[in-house]
Amino acid sequence: MNLRLHLQIAGVLLLLLSAAHGGFSRYFGWKQELGKLTLLTRQIFLVHSFFIALVVALMGGLSLFCADALLTPGPLSRAVLAGIFVFWLFRLVFQWFVYDAAIWRGRPFYTFMHCSFSVFWIYAVAAYGLALRSVWMG
Numbered sequence: 001m002n003l004r005l006h007l008q009i010a011g012v013l014l015l016l017l018s019a020a021h022g023g024f025s026r027y028f029g030w031k032q033e034l035g036k037l038t039l040l041t042r043q044i045f046l047v048h049s050f051f052i053a054l055v056v057a058l059m060g061g062l063s064l065f066c067a068d069a070l071l072t073p074g075p076l077s078r079a080v081l082a083g084i085f086v087f088w089l090f091r092l093v094f095q096w097f098v099y100d101a102a103i104w105r106g107r108p109f110y111t112f113m114h115c116s117f118s119v120f121w122i123y124a125v126a127a128y129g130l131a132l133r134s135v136w137m138g
Helices: 003-028 030-034 039-065 075-097 108-137
Strands: none
Touching: 003 030, 003 039, 003 108, 030 039, 039 075, 075 108
């Protein structure tokens, strides 16, 4: 198994996901939805959305361009991989247990996206988990 390649694939996918955040506002009608909120709540939501996209992009860039360093056993690589692994593990858990199935059930496109993102999060958890195991075992 080529862990370097899997980290790089995950990196590309994360960079694409980060870029997709730019279209979320229009697709989900956030301007209209957020107009109902207080100014503070609206700005917190937008700032947090930006920083989520930034963190995802940074993880993607790190995985794509620094895969060899991530796979070099040491305390820093273990800490970084553990952090990324836990991040995507929690995202997978939220996909299944926090988002209400009423959002996607009976809606073909949303069901497709729910399944696609489930596969994506499983892939990320597996790639970073296996990479973590490899640097942990040394």
